[in-house]
Amino acid sequence: MTVFQVATCLSLMAVCLIMANLSFTQGTFPRAFKTAQVLPLLKKPGLDKDELANYRPISNLSTISKILERLALNKLRPHLLGSRHYARLQSAYRPGHSTETALLQVLDGVYRAVDARRPVLLVALDISAAFDTINHEVLLQRMECDFGVSGTAVCWLRSYLADRQQFVKLGRFSSSTSPCTTGVPQGSVLGPLLFTAYVAPIGDVIESFGVSYHQFADDTQLYVEMDASNTTAALSRLSDCTDAVRRWFLENDLLLNGDKSEAVAIGTAAQLKSVTAMRTVTVAGTSLPLSHELKSLGVTLDDHLRFDSHVRAVAKACTFHTRALRHVRHMLSTELAVTIGCSIVASRLDYCNSLLYGAPSMSLDRLQRSQDMLARVVTQSSSRTSARPLLQSLHWLPVRERINYKVATLTFKARRMSAPPYLNSLLNDHVPSRTLRLSSTPRLIIPRTRTELAKRAFSVAAPALWNSLPADVVDANSLLSFKKHLKTYLYQRAYYT
Numbered sequence: 001m002t003v004f005q006v007a008t009c010l011s012l013m014a015v016c017l018i019m020a021n022l023s024f025t026q027g028t029f030p031r032a033f034k035t036a037q038v039l040p041l042l043k044k045p046g047l048d049k050d051e052l053a054n055y056r057p058i059s060n061l062s063t064i065s066k067i068l069e070r071l072a073l074n075k076l077r078p079h080l081l082g083s084r085h086y087a088r089l090q091s092a093y094r095p096g097h098s099t100e101t102a103l104l105q106v107l108d109g110v111y112r113a114v115d116a117r118r119p120v121l122l123v124a125l126d127i128s129a130a131f132d133t134i135n136h137e138v139l140l141q142r143m144e145c146d147f148g149v150s151g152t153a154v155c156w157l158r159s160y161l162a163d164r165q166q167f168v169k170l171g172r173f174s175s176s177t178s179p180c181t182t183g184v185p186q187g188s189v190l191g192p193l194l195f196t197a198y199v200a201p202i203g204d205v206i207e208s209f210g211v212s213y214h215q216f217a218d219d220t221q222l223y224v225e226m227d228a229s230n231t232t233a234a235l236s237r238l239s240d241c242t243d244a245v246r247r248w249f250l251e252n253d254l255l256l257n258g259d260k261s262e263a264v265a266i267g268t269a270a271q272l273k274s275v276t277a278m279r280t281v282t283v284a285g286t287s288l289p290l291s292h293e294l295k296s297l298g299v300t301l302d303d304h305l306r307f308d309s310h311v312r313a314v315a316k317a318c319t320f321h322t323r324a325l326r327h328v329r330h331m332l333s334t335e336l337a338v339t340i341g342c343s344i345v346a347s348r349l350d351y352c353n354s355l356l357y358g359a360p361s362m363s364l365d366r367l368q369r370s371q372d373m374l375a376r377v378v379t380q381s382s383s384r385t386s387a388r389p390l391l392q393s394l395h396w397l398p399v400r401e402r403i404n405y406k407v408a409t410l411t412f413k414a415r416r417m418s419a420p421p422y423l424n425s426l427l428n429d430h431v432p433s434r435t436l437r438l439s440s441t442p443r444l445i446i447p448r449t450r451t452e453l454a455k456r457a458f459s460v461a462a463p464a465l466w467n468s469l470p471a472d473v474v475d476a477n478s479l480l481s482f483k484k485h486l487k488t489y490l491y492q493r494a495y496y497t
Contacts, residue, residue: 016064020071027155033065035165035177036185057132059166059185069189072156076149076190080197085146087203089422092217093192096419099297100352101410102216104458105422106296107305107355109212110223110266115454118225119267119275121238123283124296126260127249130218131195132183135253136161139198147197160190182253192217198252205248209241216297220245228267228274239282246284258286262294266303268453299352305453307356311363318345318370326377337378338394345374349399354406357465358456368399392495401490404465408473411462412482415444426459443467 023029036059047054080086081094091102110120140158143149149157164180184191196217206213206222213222222241226234246256263281265272280287293302293309300310321344329337349367356364372387379390391398397405414423428445444463449455455464466474473489476482 016067019064020068023068024072024152024156027152027159029068029156029160030065031163033062033068034163035167036061036180036187038166038168040168040170057168057186059187061185061188066189069160072160073189073193076153077193079149080147080193083147085200086197087200087215089203089213090196090200090215091420092196092215094420096413096417099216099299100354100406101420101423102214103297103299103352103355104410105420105426106212106214106221106223107301108426108457108459110305111454111457112459113225114267114271115449115451115457116225117228117271117450119228119265119271120223120225121231121234121263121265121281122221122223122294122296122301123238123242123261123263123281123288124294125220125222125242125245125283126257126262127218127220128255128257128260129183130199130254131186131191133253133255134183134195134198136182138252139194142198142200146200157194199254202245202248205244206241209237209244211238211241219297221296226265226275228271231275231278235278235281242282242284256284258284258288261286261288262291263288264291264294264301264303266301266305268451269304272303297352299355305456307359307363311356311359311366314348314351315366315370317348318367319373321345321348322370322374322377325374329377329380334378341374341378345370346396350402350406353399353403354410354458357403357407357461358452364399364403371396371399388495395491397487397490398494401494405486405490407458407462407465408469408486409479409483410458411466412474412476412479414462416479423458427462 019030038057038059040055041058042049043054043056089105091097091099106122110122113120136158139161140154143157144154161184164185165177166180166185167177168175184194196215199215199218202220203213203215211222211224213220215221222238224234224238242256242258246258249256261283263283265275265278267275278290280289282288293300295301300307300313302309322341325337325340325344332340349371356367371391375381375387375390375394375396376383376385378394381390410423411427413419414427418424430443430445444466446463446467447460449457449460454460469486470489473482473485476485
């Protein structure tokens with residue numbers, strides 16, 4: 001970088017600093033940065049491109065606008081997340097929380113219910129255009145009354161939301177500019193946090209009916225335990241709950257779309273056989289047919305939690321991208337091929353893979369074949385070459401050990417960092433009754449279970465795996481050190497034992 005470029009960057013930084021100080025001091029957001037260029041993107045691959053409802057409007061905003069939003073976010077987020085009014089089971093846009101931790105918490109409750117001989121009804125609610133219909137006045141009132149944001153801070157938020165403009169651009173064509181009187185920009189920095197604060201009270205509504213739930217932004221999962229011999233009480237409670245949720249959404253200018261919501265009954269074969277008479281479930285006044293599976297946060301959950309459909313989808317995507325990599329492999333260096341393989345294939349194998357702990361061997365073997373195929377392409381080996389030495393040379397953990405690595409890492413974060421708190425609450429330290437030589441080694445209580453299925457619950461799987469790790473791993477004093485020792489241990493166990 002030349003001296004001139006350095007001077008230009010420093011000048012821009014100084015201008016941004018002055019602008020930010022003026023903006024926050026005066027409680028106003030610059031009007032020049034309130035216009036968004038909207039790029040419509042399909043919500044899911046394969047949807048009808050001619051149906052406008054299938055597009056998600058992503059707002060492209062100026063860099064300076066996002067810098068100002070980021071500075072405001074750094075002040076607002078700790079305040080909102082520390083409030084007792086912020087939803088405890090909202091996992092979006094929070095440090096240490098993810099779609100994976102959200103699903104682990106939901107499935108832990110499902111596994112324990114099934115272990116208690118109670119099948120579970122899981123419902124995924126759909127909210128129409130959630131980010132686009134937020135009432136600004138209601139949002140500002142909630143920020144003041146529930147979260148105590150007042151004075152210049154709330155004036156700045158009011159200015160940020162008011163007088164926004166947007167236009168749609170596709171290729172060389174642009175629409176005329178139109179005012180944006182409701183909602184928060186999708187693609188903005190502050191928008192997601194403001195949305196989660198806006199819908200925070202819905203958790204109290206759901207819990208008042210004794211229904212379990214979890215939220216990830218606008219995705220809400222409800223689940224209720226059922227008595228296999230009499231499902232009426234549970235179904236009635238769920239129906240009343242979703243009616244109340246729908247009313248709350250309507251009162252807050254949001255729409256719960258009952259027709260697009262999904263429901264699945266989960267349990268053992270015997271438990272599901274006893275509830276075969278239940279063909280539909282009433283959700284927000286709509287009669288929904290029970291399906292054998294539903295997709296939640298990118299993972300397909302089936303009624304027996306075998307994850308067959310999910311594994312097939314992951315393996316199919318991995319195969320597609322691996323074959324694409326094979327076509328250009330001869331033009332890439334080994335280092336670049338490894339980087340591409342890890343980013344487009346291994347990342348798919350690792351997404352929410354902790355849910356597959358204890359899954360049927362057939363499913364895990366299928367994923368292992370996908371990883372083996374990738375290793376052969378990256379190392380330019382023939383299809384007949386044994387994949388094991390190739391994986392070892394690449395320092396890649398096999399699929400089963402990658403799952404163990406993820407579960408152990410999440411356990412470390414939950415125990416040492418309490419992130420997220422709802423996973424930490426599932427783990428309990430074992431206190432020895434008398435002093436032993438190994439009493440300084442952390443150990444967790446493993447809950448008793450009746451079924452093999454329940455052993456896959458995080459509250460059972462995490463302690464079982466944690467207790468099997470050597471002392472030098474569990475005694476690590478930092479996350480980086482823990483990951484290093486853990487991978488070394490799992491690598492040696494996979495390839496040298």
